[in-house]
Amino acid sequence: MNKKTTDTNEWLFEITPKNKLLALNLKEVWQYRDLLLLFVKRNIITAYKQTILGPLWYLIQPLFTSVIFTLIFNNVANISTGSVPPFLFNLAGITIWNYFTSCFSGTSNTFSANAGIFGKVYFPRVIMPLVAVISNLVRFGIQLFIFMAFFLYYYINGAAISINIYVVLFPVMVLIMGLLGLGLGMIISAMVTKYRDLNILIGFGMQLLMYISAVMYPVSYFVEKLPKYAWVVKYNPLSFVIESVRYMLLNTGVFDVSMFIYTLITTIIVLFLGIIIFNRAEKSFIDTI
Amino acid sequence: MSKVILKIENLSKQYRLGLVGTGTLGDDLKRWWANIRGKEDPFLKIGDVNDRSTKGSSDYVWALKDINFEVQQGEVLGIIGKNGAGKSTLLKILSKITSPTTGSIKSKGRVASLLEVGTGFHGEMTGRENIFLNGAILGMTKKEINGKLDEIIEFSGCERYIDTPVKRYSSGMTVRLAFAVAAFLEPDILIIDEVLAVGDAEFQKKAIGKMQEISKGAGRTVLFVSHNMAAVQSLCTRGILLENGMISFSGTTEDTIAKYLTGNKETVSDFSEFKDRSGKGNIIFTKIILGNPQNPTSVFKLGENIGFHFDFVVNNKIDTNKLRILIGVYNEREEGILRFDSDANANLAMNNNLINGKISCIMEDHLTIMPGKYSVNFALFNDGIMEDYIAGKVLFDVVNDNYLGGSKTLDNNSLAKVLYRHKWTLNKISN
Numbered sequence: 001m002n003k004k005t006t007d008t009n010e011w012l013f014e015i016t017p018k019n020k021l022l023a024l025n026l027k028e029v030w031q032y033r034d035l036l037l038l039f040v041k042r043n044i045i046t047a048y049k050q051t052i053l054g055p056l057w058y059l060i061q062p063l064f065t066s067v068i069f070t071l072i073f074n075n076v077a078n079i080s081t082g083s084v085p086p087f088l089f090n091l092a093g094i095t096i097w098n099y100f101t102s103c104f105s106g107t108s109n110t111f112s113a114n115a116g117i118f119g120k121v122y123f124p125r126v127i128m129p130l131v132a133v134i135s136n137l138v139r140f141g142i143q144l145f146i147f148m149a150f151f152l153y154y155y156i157n158g159a160a161i162s163i164n165i166y167v168v169l170f171p172v173m174v175l176i177m178g179l180l181g182l183g184l185g186m187i188i189s190a191m192v193t194k195y196r197d198l199n200i201l202i203g204f205g206m207q208l209l210m211y212i213s214a215v216m217y218p219v220s221y222f223v224e225k226l227p228k229y230a231w232v233v234k235y236n237p238l239s240f241v242i243e244s245v246r247y248m249l250l251n252t253g254v255f256d257v258s259m260f261i262y263t264l265i266t267t268i269i270v271l272f273l274g275i276i277i278f279n280r281a282e283k284s285f286i287d288t289i
Numbered sequence: 290m291s292k293v294i295l296k297i298e299n300l301s302k303q304y305r306l307g308l309v310g311t312g313t314l315g316d317d318l319k320r321w322w323a324n325i326r327g328k329e330d331p332f333l334k335i336g337d338v339n340d341r342s343t344k345g346s347s348d349y350v351w352a353l354k355d356i357n358f359e360v361q362q363g364e365v366l367g368i369i370g371k372n373g374a375g376k377s378t379l380l381k382i383l384s385k386i387t388s389p390t391t392g393s394i395k396s397k398g399r400v401a402s403l404l405e406v407g408t409g410f411h412g413e414m415t416g417r418e419n420i421f422l423n424g425a426i427l428g429m430t431k432k433e434i435n436g437k438l439d440e441i442i443e444f445s446g447c448e449r450y451i452d453t454p455v456k457r458y459s460s461g462m463t464v465r466l467a468f469a470v471a472a473f474l475e476p477d478i479l480i481i482d483e484v485l486a487v488g489d490a491e492f493q494k495k496a497i498g499k500m501q502e503i504s505k506g507a508g509r510t511v512l513f514v515s516h517n518m519a520a521v522q523s524l525c526t527r528g529i530l531l532e533n534g535m536i537s538f539s540g541t542t543e544d545t546i547a548k549y550l551t552g553n554k555e556t557v558s559d560f561s562e563f564k565d566r567s568g569k570g571n572i573i574f575t576k577i578i579l580g581n582p583q584n585p586t587s588v589f590k591l592g593e594n595i596g597f598h599f600d601f602v603v604n605n606k607i608d609t610n611k612l613r614i615l616i617g618v619y620n621e622r623e624e625g626i627l628r629f630d631s632d633a634n635a636n637l638a639m640n641n642n643l644i645n646g647k648i649s650c651i652m653e654d655h656l657t658i659m660p661g662k663y664s665v666n667f668a669l670f671n672d673g674i675m676e677d678y679i680a681g682k683v684l685f686d687v688v689n690d691n692y693l694g695g696s697k698t699l700d701n702n703s704l705a706k707v708l709y710r711h712k713w714t715l716n717k718i719s720n
Contacts, residue, residue, distance in 0.1 A: 011296075012399070015396075119381075287304060
């Protein structure tokens with residue numbers, strides 16, 4: 001049975017129980033690039049079919065959240081946003097934060113949401129998280145557009161806001177957000193398939209995470225008020241990105257280069273961990289789902 | 290020499306049964322602990338043979354155990370077996386949907402699998418958009434699909450609806466469109482699971498025709514799973530029979546099907562305690578055997594002779610004078626095909642002291658009815674009064690065994706009921 005056969009032609013591929021730790025087959029993902037784009041197209045086309053407001057829903061959610069945040073945190077709790085209008089301050093934070101959460105949740109339920117299709121056909125599973133990250137980019141773009149509209153409105157009305165030169169790094173910030181969402185989502189996704197408890201945990205975990213990610217306050221404010229726990233916010237890569245985005249778009253806060261490098265390294269580590277865990281899960285999840 | 294394109298070695302797959310709940314975390318930890326110390330997975334040693342109907346001793350079962358086979362290029366391999374024999378698990382492993390527990394699969398070609406038609410179809414998108422999406426899911430590039438788009442639409446027969454959202458389609462149209470996409474896949478190895486069970490008769494015929502074209506014309510390797518023996522017979526060049534997760538037979542398509550059909554049924558039918566019968570019941574059948582009493586069977590090849598063998602008992606002493614037995618053979622459409630009547634040429638006279646006996650009826654001519662499934666009804670009369678009647682409980686299959694002399698397999702979808710050996714001649718007239 002184990003005798004070596006004389007025919008030594010190359011096997012195209014081999015299926016075995018275990019695969020390599022970091023078997024991210026980029027070549028295969030590239031072969032399926034059309035599928036990736038078609039899935040993105042499908043998500044965009046079908047997201048708001050048969051709704052009255054359609055893509056307007058993309059705008060309503062961040063606008064309403066910003067209004068509520070402005071009322072609660074700035075008017076009731078009196079958190080100062082400096083010279084920047086609080087509404088604009090919150091809108092900037094929420095827009096980039098939303099991109100992170102949508103990438104994260106899109107990735108974390110990859111296996112359970114696609115169990116039907118994964119159970120019937122093979123394609124690189126990592127396509128689905130990538131689809132989530134890319135199709136959310138469209139949504140993010142629309143939300144960014146509405147932010148710019150409000151920015152212009154405030155600017156014309158004489159608010160002390162300006163776009164910073166660091167805005168050239170803005171795409172990098174968006175990329176970091178997407179990759180963090182992807183990486184963290186992939187880490188969780190493997191466990192969600194087996195232990196559904198995590199789905200519940202994710203819901204309120206995200207809420208808690210938002211409070212320590214400097215979405216509705218400047219990092220400096222937190223450091224000043226709660227110096228003992230300041231590290232929670234300071235070393236949270238998410239709050240760095242949100243703070244930097246506000247710095248770029250509204251010229252408020254700071255941009256710390258050493259923190260930038262720290263965030264980049266964290267993102268890469270999270271992403272690699274995510275890929276390793278995702279790869280382990282994708283081989284056998286269909287039996288446990 | 291033909292080339293091995295797919296090689297499966299010692300393939301096994303273990304599943305855990307029952308609820309996935311608190312036990313899993315514990316087992317996971319044990320596995321993890323064993324893994325850390327570099328030991329073997331403790332759960333690999335246990336596990337029952339996968340027999341659906343019996344209760345096992347362990348929560349772990351082997352859905353597949355030590356599967357070894359090779360597939361040559363251009364071969365159409367039929368994989369048959371009962372429900373739960375492991376067919377679908379095997380296909381899932383081959384198409385990389387789930388991974389094996391042990392063993393390996395080596396392949397020299399691109400594999401595309403068709404375990405379901407219309408995977409990923411989205412009701413809100415139009416037929417055309419779905420063709421692209423479904424094609425891409427099955428592994429085609431946009432360019433390939435673009436090149437075949439017209440052919441796909443034509444094959445599906447849904448041209449008129451192609452720019453309508455699929456949710457407005459009838460279910461049959463959805464299936465047609467989905468199969469049309471799959472039919473134009475061009476992998477080296479195509480894996481197909483039961484997908485022909487859908488659609489109307491015309492479409493099934495078209496689908497089988499297309500698959501024959503794919504396998505014969507283009508020399509593609511196909512692995513085909515089905516319960517439709519007619520489809521397996523007309524498509525496959527070789528068969529594998531799976532039983533409880535193991536290969537129990539491998540050989541020509543005909544032999545494999547015969548093995549499957551025989552193993553599937555009881556060949557000796559004990560009717561002594563049987564309740565679902567009619568008639569007065571003074572004399573009843575206790576046993577009905579097909580084939581010959583030493584070697585009962587329920588599968589007959591074309592050209593064989595069928596024998597019916599009955600045991601009967603007389604329950605109440607009555608005036609017995611002359612018995613009459615009627616045997617009716619019906620096809621799957623419940624159409625009467627054969628009739629054997631003892632009154633036609635025999636005289637089964639009895640004397641009053643008889644308490645039990647045996648009766649045999651053996652066909653003297655070759656069996657020439659169409660291959661397929663048949664059921665038999667039996668009636669027993671005494672002096673014109675029906676004493677026992679058993680309907681639809683004895684089944685047999687007729688399989689083709691090159692009776693007509695050609696190598697061509699028969700088209701079982703045909704409405705014909707009887708076959709005859711025949712000869713064709715062509716007289717060349719030239720001037």
